[in-house]
Amino acid sequence: MLVTRTVEELSEALASMELSLGNDGALVPTMGALHEGHGALMRVARQSNAWVAATIFVNPLQFNRPDDLARYPRREGEDFLLLQEHGVDLVFAPSPEVVFPLGWVAPELDLDGLDLLWEGAFRPGHFKGVATVVNRLLDLIPCANLYMGQKDYQQCLVVERLLCLRKAMLVQLGPALVKVPTVRDGDGLALSSRNLLLAPDQLERAKGIARTWSWMKAHGQGLQPEALVEGALERLTAEGLRNEYLVFVRDGSLEPWKRGDGAPRALYAGWLDEVRLIDNESLAIA
DSSP states (O other): OEEEOSHHHHHHHHHHHHHHHOSOEEEEEEOSOOOHHHHHHHHHHHHSOSEEEEEEOOOGGGOSSHHHHHHSOOOHHHHHHHHHHTTOOEEEOOOHHHHSOTTOOOOOOOOTTTTTSTHHHHSTTHHHHHHHHHHHHHHHSOOSEEEEETTSHHHHHHHHHHHHHHHHHHTSOOOEEEEEOOOBOTTOOBOOGGGGGSOHHHHHHHTHHHHHHHHHHHHTTTSOHHHHHHHHHHHHHHTTOEEEEEEEEETTSSSBOOTTSOSEEEEEEEEETTEEEEEEEEOOOO
8 A cells, every 4th residue: 555645656656556557546535533434435446446545634624613623533543554454555645735735726616505505504614625625636636436425415415516517627527426325333323533532421422313313214104394303303402412403305415305305314413512423314204
Protein backbone atom coordinates (compact mmCIF):
# COMPACT_ATOMS: atom_id res chain seq x y z
CA MET A 1 0.00 0.00 0.00
CA LEU A 2 1.40 3.35 -1.07
CA VAL A 3 0.95 6.29 1.30
CA THR A 4 1.15 9.73 -0.28
CA ARG A 5 0.89 13.18 1.26
CA THR A 6 1.67 15.60 -1.56
CA VAL A 7 0.14 16.14 -4.99
CA GLU A 8 3.46 15.18 -6.58
CA GLU A 9 3.66 11.90 -4.69
CA LEU A 10 0.03 11.20 -5.51
CA SER A 11 0.50 11.82 -9.25
CA GLU A 12 3.52 9.54 -9.41
CA ALA A 13 1.71 6.77 -7.52
CA LEU A 14 -1.38 7.02 -9.73
CA ALA A 15 0.72 6.86 -12.90
CA SER A 16 2.52 3.79 -11.59
CA MET A 17 -0.72 2.04 -10.60
CA GLU A 18 -2.47 2.77 -13.87
CA LEU A 19 0.56 1.47 -15.77
CA SER A 20 0.55 -1.82 -13.87
CA LEU A 21 -3.13 -2.30 -12.97
CA GLY A 22 -5.18 -0.36 -15.54
CA ASN A 23 -7.20 2.82 -15.64
CA ASP A 24 -10.43 1.70 -13.94
CA GLY A 25 -10.00 2.62 -10.31
CA ALA A 26 -12.10 3.45 -7.27
CA LEU A 27 -11.94 6.32 -4.80
CA VAL A 28 -13.16 6.03 -1.22
CA PRO A 29 -12.99 9.47 0.43
CA THR A 30 -12.88 9.42 4.23
CA MET A 31 -12.04 11.69 7.14
CA GLY A 32 -10.28 8.89 9.00
CA ALA A 33 -11.24 7.37 12.36
CA LEU A 34 -12.19 4.39 10.25
CA HIS A 35 -14.53 1.58 11.30
CA GLU A 36 -16.17 -1.45 9.73
CA GLY A 37 -18.57 0.77 7.82
CA HIS A 38 -15.56 2.11 5.93
CA GLY A 39 -14.32 -1.46 5.63
CA ALA A 40 -17.52 -2.34 3.78
CA LEU A 41 -16.82 0.47 1.29
CA MET A 42 -13.33 -0.90 0.67
CA ARG A 43 -14.57 -4.46 0.22
CA VAL A 44 -17.23 -3.47 -2.30
CA ALA A 45 -14.76 -1.28 -4.18
CA ARG A 46 -12.15 -4.03 -4.23
CA GLN A 47 -14.56 -6.45 -5.93
CA SER A 48 -14.97 -4.55 -9.19
CA ASN A 49 -12.06 -2.14 -9.71
CA ALA A 50 -8.51 -2.51 -10.93
CA TRP A 51 -7.25 -0.41 -8.03
CA VAL A 52 -8.64 1.25 -4.92
CA ALA A 53 -7.51 4.59 -3.54
CA ALA A 54 -8.65 6.01 -0.20
CA THR A 55 -8.23 9.46 1.23
CA ILE A 56 -7.85 10.43 4.87
CA PHE A 57 -8.52 14.13 5.18
CA VAL A 58 -10.42 15.97 7.90
CA ASN A 59 -11.92 18.67 5.71
CA PRO A 60 -12.08 22.00 7.56
CA LEU A 61 -14.54 23.44 5.04
CA GLN A 62 -17.37 21.15 6.14
CA PHE A 63 -17.24 22.02 9.84
CA ASN A 64 -19.44 24.94 10.81
CA ARG A 65 -18.17 24.84 14.42
CA PRO A 66 -14.43 25.12 15.24
CA ASP A 67 -14.84 23.02 18.39
CA ASP A 68 -16.35 20.19 16.33
CA LEU A 69 -13.36 20.25 13.97
CA ALA A 70 -10.94 20.21 16.92
CA ARG A 71 -12.72 17.26 18.57
CA TYR A 72 -13.08 15.12 15.47
CA PRO A 73 -11.25 11.82 16.20
CA ARG A 74 -7.91 11.26 14.50
CA ARG A 75 -6.02 7.95 14.59
CA GLU A 76 -3.96 7.65 11.45
CA GLY A 77 -1.92 4.60 12.48
CA GLU A 78 -4.98 2.41 13.06
CA ASP A 79 -6.55 3.77 9.87
CA PHE A 80 -3.56 2.72 7.75
CA LEU A 81 -3.75 -0.80 9.19
CA LEU A 82 -7.45 -1.12 8.37
CA LEU A 83 -6.92 0.14 4.82
CA GLN A 84 -4.08 -2.30 4.29
CA GLU A 85 -6.16 -5.18 5.64
CA HIS A 86 -8.88 -4.36 3.08
CA GLY A 87 -6.53 -4.36 0.11
CA VAL A 88 -6.35 -0.61 -0.56
CA ASP A 89 -3.60 0.18 -3.07
CA LEU A 90 -3.10 3.88 -2.44
CA VAL A 91 -3.74 6.28 0.43
CA PHE A 92 -3.73 10.04 0.08
CA ALA A 93 -3.38 11.66 3.52
CA PRO A 94 -2.65 15.33 2.85
CA SER A 95 -2.65 18.46 4.99
CA PRO A 96 -5.21 21.22 4.34
CA GLU A 97 -2.44 23.28 2.71
CA VAL A 98 -1.90 20.55 0.12
CA VAL A 99 -5.60 20.16 -0.72
CA PHE A 100 -6.30 23.89 -0.71
CA PRO A 101 -2.99 25.57 -1.62
CA LEU A 102 -2.38 29.30 -1.41
CA GLY A 103 -4.03 30.97 -4.37
CA TRP A 104 -6.41 28.11 -5.11
CA VAL A 105 -9.97 29.33 -5.71
CA ALA A 106 -12.96 27.09 -5.02
CA PRO A 107 -15.37 26.84 -7.95
CA GLU A 108 -18.96 27.94 -7.56
CA LEU A 109 -21.13 24.83 -7.33
CA ASP A 110 -24.89 25.03 -7.76
CA LEU A 111 -26.21 22.28 -5.50
CA ASP A 112 -29.83 22.95 -6.45
CA GLY A 113 -30.86 23.65 -2.86
CA LEU A 114 -29.84 20.21 -1.60
CA ASP A 115 -27.35 21.91 0.70
CA LEU A 116 -29.98 24.07 2.43
CA LEU A 117 -32.45 21.55 3.86
CA TRP A 118 -32.27 19.45 7.04
CA GLU A 119 -28.56 18.87 7.66
CA GLY A 120 -27.81 21.94 5.58
CA ALA A 121 -30.15 24.08 7.65
CA PHE A 122 -28.64 22.93 10.95
CA ARG A 123 -25.05 23.01 9.64
CA PRO A 124 -24.80 26.07 7.38
CA GLY A 125 -22.09 25.70 4.75
CA HIS A 126 -21.51 22.03 5.54
CA PHE A 127 -22.50 20.61 2.18
CA LYS A 128 -20.76 23.36 0.24
CA GLY A 129 -17.64 22.21 2.05
CA VAL A 130 -18.35 18.56 1.24
CA ALA A 131 -18.96 19.29 -2.45
CA THR A 132 -15.85 21.47 -2.66
CA VAL A 133 -13.52 18.85 -1.20
CA VAL A 134 -14.98 15.95 -3.19
CA ASN A 135 -14.69 18.02 -6.35
CA ARG A 136 -11.06 18.78 -5.52
CA LEU A 137 -10.24 15.14 -4.72
CA LEU A 138 -11.78 13.99 -8.00
CA ASP A 139 -9.57 16.48 -9.84
CA LEU A 140 -6.55 14.95 -8.11
CA ILE A 141 -7.65 11.29 -8.31
CA PRO A 142 -9.55 10.56 -11.54
CA CYS A 143 -11.50 7.34 -11.05
CA ALA A 144 -14.25 5.21 -12.52
CA ASN A 145 -16.23 4.78 -9.31
CA LEU A 146 -16.72 6.78 -6.12
CA TYR A 147 -17.87 4.94 -2.98
CA MET A 148 -19.89 6.40 -0.11
CA GLY A 149 -22.06 5.03 2.67
CA GLN A 150 -25.83 5.49 2.80
CA LYS A 151 -25.63 6.50 6.45
CA ASP A 152 -24.85 9.97 5.09
CA TYR A 153 -28.01 9.97 2.99
CA GLN A 154 -28.17 13.69 2.23
CA GLN A 155 -24.45 13.81 1.51
CA CYS A 156 -24.94 11.14 -1.17
CA LEU A 157 -27.60 13.29 -2.84
CA VAL A 158 -25.28 16.30 -2.77
CA VAL A 159 -22.43 14.30 -4.30
CA GLU A 160 -24.74 12.93 -7.00
CA ARG A 161 -25.57 16.54 -7.87
CA LEU A 162 -21.86 17.38 -7.94
CA LEU A 163 -21.14 14.52 -10.32
CA CYS A 164 -23.88 15.76 -12.67
CA LEU A 165 -22.28 19.21 -12.61
CA ARG A 166 -18.87 17.75 -13.39
CA LYS A 167 -20.26 15.79 -16.32
CA ALA A 168 -21.86 18.93 -17.70
CA MET A 169 -18.69 20.98 -17.24
CA LEU A 170 -16.21 18.39 -18.47
CA VAL A 171 -18.44 16.85 -21.16
CA GLN A 172 -17.35 13.37 -20.10
CA LEU A 173 -18.85 10.56 -18.09
CA GLY A 174 -16.80 10.94 -14.93
CA PRO A 175 -17.16 8.57 -11.98
CA ALA A 176 -20.31 6.76 -10.92
CA LEU A 177 -21.40 7.05 -7.30
CA VAL A 178 -21.78 3.67 -5.62
CA LYS A 179 -23.82 3.90 -2.39
CA VAL A 180 -23.13 1.15 0.13
CA PRO A 181 -25.79 0.30 2.76
CA THR A 182 -25.33 1.52 6.32
CA VAL A 183 -23.36 -0.88 8.52
CA ARG A 184 -24.77 -1.36 12.03
CA ASP A 185 -23.59 -3.13 15.13
CA GLY A 186 -25.41 -6.09 16.64
CA ASP A 187 -27.87 -3.77 18.39
CA GLY A 188 -28.61 -1.75 15.27
CA LEU A 189 -26.49 1.31 16.05
CA ALA A 190 -25.16 2.85 12.84
CA LEU A 191 -21.37 2.76 12.85
CA SER A 192 -19.88 6.25 12.89
CA SER A 193 -16.51 7.82 13.57
CA ARG A 194 -18.25 10.05 16.09
CA ASN A 195 -19.15 6.98 18.15
CA LEU A 196 -15.50 7.08 19.28
CA LEU A 197 -16.38 10.22 21.23
CA LEU A 198 -18.99 8.37 23.29
CA ALA A 199 -18.38 6.72 26.67
CA PRO A 200 -19.86 3.21 27.20
CA ASP A 201 -22.98 4.55 28.91
CA GLN A 202 -23.48 7.07 26.11
CA LEU A 203 -23.14 4.34 23.49
CA GLU A 204 -25.97 2.45 25.18
CA ARG A 205 -28.16 5.55 25.04
CA ALA A 206 -27.20 6.11 21.38
CA LYS A 207 -28.65 2.70 20.62
CA GLY A 208 -31.98 4.26 21.45
CA ILE A 209 -32.04 5.47 17.87
CA ALA A 210 -32.02 1.88 16.64
CA ARG A 211 -34.65 0.93 19.23
CA THR A 212 -36.80 3.77 17.93
CA TRP A 213 -36.43 2.56 14.34
CA SER A 214 -37.64 -0.86 15.51
CA TRP A 215 -40.61 0.70 17.29
CA MET A 216 -41.53 2.71 14.19
CA LYS A 217 -41.36 -0.38 11.99
CA ALA A 218 -43.56 -2.30 14.43
CA HIS A 219 -46.19 0.49 14.55
CA GLY A 220 -45.92 1.84 11.02
CA GLN A 221 -49.07 0.11 9.82
CA GLY A 222 -51.17 1.07 12.83
CA LEU A 223 -50.40 4.76 13.38
CA GLN A 224 -50.83 7.77 11.18
CA PRO A 225 -47.47 9.21 10.02
CA GLU A 226 -47.81 12.30 12.21
CA ALA A 227 -48.52 10.19 15.29
CA LEU A 228 -45.64 7.87 14.39
CA VAL A 229 -43.19 10.77 14.28
CA GLU A 230 -44.57 12.26 17.49
CA GLY A 231 -44.26 8.95 19.30
CA ALA A 232 -40.77 8.37 17.98
CA LEU A 233 -39.58 11.80 19.13
CA GLU A 234 -40.99 11.11 22.60
CA ARG A 235 -39.09 7.82 22.74
CA LEU A 236 -35.86 9.45 21.55
CA THR A 237 -36.20 12.14 24.21
CA ALA A 238 -36.75 9.45 26.83
CA GLU A 239 -33.54 7.76 25.62
CA GLY A 240 -31.68 10.97 26.50
CA LEU A 241 -31.33 12.52 23.03
CA ARG A 242 -31.94 16.20 22.21
CA ASN A 243 -33.78 15.98 18.92
CA GLU A 244 -33.17 18.34 16.00
CA TYR A 245 -35.38 16.71 13.39
CA LEU A 246 -37.13 13.52 12.38
CA VAL A 247 -38.77 13.71 8.95
CA PHE A 248 -40.07 11.50 6.18
CA VAL A 249 -38.80 12.15 2.66
CA ARG A 250 -39.45 10.39 -0.62
CA ASP A 251 -36.71 7.79 -0.89
CA GLY A 252 -33.97 8.96 -3.22
CA SER A 253 -34.71 12.65 -2.71
CA LEU A 254 -35.31 15.32 -0.07
CA GLU A 255 -38.89 15.92 -1.22
CA PRO A 256 -41.56 15.50 1.48
CA TRP A 257 -43.04 12.03 1.51
CA LYS A 258 -46.73 11.55 0.84
CA ARG A 259 -48.93 8.49 0.62
CA GLY A 260 -48.45 6.66 -2.64
CA ASP A 261 -44.72 7.43 -2.79
CA GLY A 262 -43.74 3.99 -1.52
CA ALA A 263 -41.75 3.41 1.63
CA PRO A 264 -40.45 6.73 3.01
CA ARG A 265 -36.91 7.40 4.11
CA ALA A 266 -36.84 8.69 7.69
CA LEU A 267 -34.04 11.17 8.44
CA TYR A 268 -32.95 11.86 12.02
CA ALA A 269 -30.47 14.14 13.76
CA GLY A 270 -30.01 14.76 17.45
CA TRP A 271 -27.52 15.38 20.21
CA LEU A 272 -26.30 12.95 22.82
CA ASP A 273 -24.74 15.30 25.34
CA GLU A 274 -22.08 17.09 23.25
CA VAL A 275 -22.00 14.61 20.33
CA ARG A 276 -24.27 15.06 17.35
CA LEU A 277 -25.58 11.88 15.70
CA ILE A 278 -27.42 11.31 12.43
CA ASP A 279 -29.11 8.26 10.98
CA ASN A 280 -31.72 7.30 8.39
CA GLU A 281 -33.90 4.30 7.71
CA SER A 282 -36.41 3.09 5.16
CA LEU A 283 -39.81 2.49 6.77
CA ALA A 284 -42.98 0.75 5.63
CA ILE A 285 -45.85 2.82 7.00
CA ALA A 286 -49.57 3.19 6.40
